[in-house]
Amino acid sequence: MSTSSQRAGAAQADDLFCPASAIPQAMANHTNTYFGPGGILSKMESVADIYPVGQSLLRRGDRLNYYIALACVLLVAYFFRSKREKHVEAPFFKAGKLKWIFDAENQIRASYNKFYNKVYQIKATEGLQVLIPPSLVGELKGLPEDVLSAQEAVREALMSNYTKFSPGENSELLSALVRTKLTHNLARLVPQLKDELEYITATELSECKDWTPVKLQPFALRTIARLSGRAFVGPSLNRNEEWMQTSIKYAIDVFLSVVELQFFPTWMRSVAQHIVPHIRKTRRNVARARALLQPILEERVRDMDAPGFEAPDDLLQWVLGSLPEERRTDYQAQTELQLILSAASIHTTNSLLVDCFFDLAAETDVQEELRQEVLEVVADDDEWSKKDCIPRLKKLDSFIKEVQRTSGNITSFIRKVIKPITLSDGTYLPAGTKLLAPQTGISHDARYFPEPERFDALRFYRLRQQSDDDANRHQLTSLSDVNLNFGAGKHACPGRFFAGNEIKLVLAYFLLHYDMKLRDGQDRPRPVMMMMTKTPNPNVEIEFRRRSSVE
Ligand code: HEM
Incomplete structure (x- = not known):
């Protein structure tokens, strides 16, 4: 955290605020100019x-x-x-340009409340968008890619032809490895991630002996980059400052490339790609990352088939082990894959983590309740390595889910229609139609979330007590048609289990070791918004005080 006595390294991260807080979903949804306070274009x-x-x-x-x-x-x-x-027969919601630019969240809520269960359209600055109510998401989410495409929608929104932001033929492999290897190894990873957390806290957070104002964003971002990096590329490269900077900056530069390209009409972009500055920066990031990664990959490829080779336990190695022999030496593709993985995971997880810290600081009684749970589950240090340690933090799980409900994405479920679809309500969606779900409207719909404006940290914890089915249905990582913050169907976020684990680990650790509060006279920090981009305010400070004991 960047306190007045900030330690080495963290300050640089001040510049690493990414408005695309839910990459790739938000990067895809929100590829427009960002002028907000502390934002990049400002x-x-x-x-x-x-x-x-x-x-x-x-x-x-x-x-x-x-x-x-x-x-x-x-x-x-x-x-x-x-x-x-193409033409869709559905009512329009008139969102004035300025209102859309500065107040898209309320526009989406108002439009959702107006049309409720109906399909409707908004002429957004991002182009014509067709909004799908939760009652119809169910019939869409299972459609195959060649009918309704998530990848094409993301490719288009991120202008992958020019930015090269696409895992290409490795896309399925990447999702599968995150879904299987990474997720199945979560419990085993906890002690390693805790090591990283202790290291970064010791090196980048001031002592906070008494209440100390701390700018949360840089520290949280670097913490998440560090924790994720441990699982993705292993301990040595992960602690390399250049790798850390590059893996954080890549996503931001891709995002800014898209912003810059939007100034040019589509037919000019193949030329424009050679002059927009951030595309060049993106390519430099890839080259720098490759220079760092290639020697490690070469060594691993050389040793892999040797007897007694002890395979490192990280995603880099899992990818290598899954590739056919002739593709193992495609170092460019593997570098791009690692950067895309970082882009998809670091800023999204960081945003949710920062929002959690803001709500904890605002709700000191919730802090105490959650601290008691953590103390019960992690009675001593050995407990961290137990398989059920993180899953037992059920109140914490509920709290994070409530934070996501109240502060999550404005829209979600970005898709492009490839072959015409007729919905069960009769709406015809021609090829080329861009779809979104009005997530913020759904998240504040009293039919699904009673007293939706109330922040109720234990809302999902109580629901989980009702039955075994409910115990599964209301977890942070559970998907449903009324919670699309992690997407839906085949392309739903495969990294959500890892993200949930990371966030719980960090929060549990801080609950054990620190008290937190808002600065005097401060309200719960409001997000920074521009069009469909929403992100926790990167400039906010909250106060931390180290607890003398963990009792
Ligand atoms: C709080 C943190 C995160 C949020 C809110 C989030 C959100 C999302 C969303 C909304 C999507 C699109 C889903 C859809 O369109 O149906 C997505 C896709 C994806 N996410 Fe996450 N994500 C998070 C963390 C992570 C992490 C930690 C990883 C990797 C370890 C990850 C890897 C991916 C990948 C690979 C995809 C593409 C899946 C596909 O197209 O098949 N995400 N994420």
């Missing part, structure tokens, strides 16, 4: 700062011609685009 002075071409044109005093040419280009682009747009 640091840029003007569009001309981003585009050297525009700058030199303006310098030549050619402004009028430039604007006329630009207007013509946009008009032509709009003309072709509107001709291509």
